[in-house]
Amino acid sequence: MKTALMMTLASLMIAQTAIAGECTITVDRTPCAGKEVEARKPYNGKNPTEEAKKLDTAEACEKWAEKSSKIVRKGTLAEKKVTLKFDGKDLGKTFSDKAECK
Numbered sequence: 001m002k003t004a005l006m007m008t009l010a011s012l013m014i015a016q017t018a019i020a021g022e023c024t025i026t027v028d029r030t031p032c033a034g035k036e037v038e039a040r041k042p043y044n045g046k047n048p049t050e051e052a053k054k055l056d057t058a059e060a061c062e063k064w065a066e067k068s069s070k071i072v073r074k075g076t077l078a079e080k081k082v083t084l085k086f087d088g089k090d091l092g093k094t095f096s097d098k099a100e101c102k
Contacts, residue, residue: 020054020055020056021054021055021056021057021058021061021086021087022052022053022054022086022087022088023052023053023054023055023060023061023064023065023084023085023086024050024051024052024084024085024086024088025050025051025052025061025064025065025068025082025083025084025085026048026049026050026082026083026084027048027049027050027051027068027069027080027081027082028047028048028080028081028082028083029043029047029048029049029077029079029080030077030078030079030080030081031076031077031078032075032076032077032078032101032102033101035075035076035077035101038076039073039076039077051068055086057086058086058091061084061086061091062084062091062093064084065082065083065084065093065095066082066095068082068095069081069082069095069096069097070097071097071098071099074099074100075099075100075101075102077099078098078099078100078101079096079097079098079099080096080097081094081095081096082094082095082096
């Protein structure tokens with residue numbers, strides 16, 4: 001019984017992994033004037049940056065992209081744009097956020 005349960009759980013985990021897709025977002029950050037180094041420091045000076053994670057649907061990928069587009073470091077970034085692909089397919093959407101530079 002215990003072995004059968006373990007095999008069923010393992011099968012479900014494999015099936016769930018098989019339906020998950022690769023979500024890739026590209027994040028382009030526009031720093032405020034004079035804040036270029038500070039804005040890119042967390043990303044080793046790179047801009048744009050790319051991140052990927054396994055997600056179940058294209059809709060989940062869009063939600064992650066939208067959330068990632070929000071500017072958290074206000075006063076450092078003037079604009080942040082995020083584009084996305086799900087399983088290598090460009091979804092044709094861009095999410096962005098703007099903030100005032102101080």
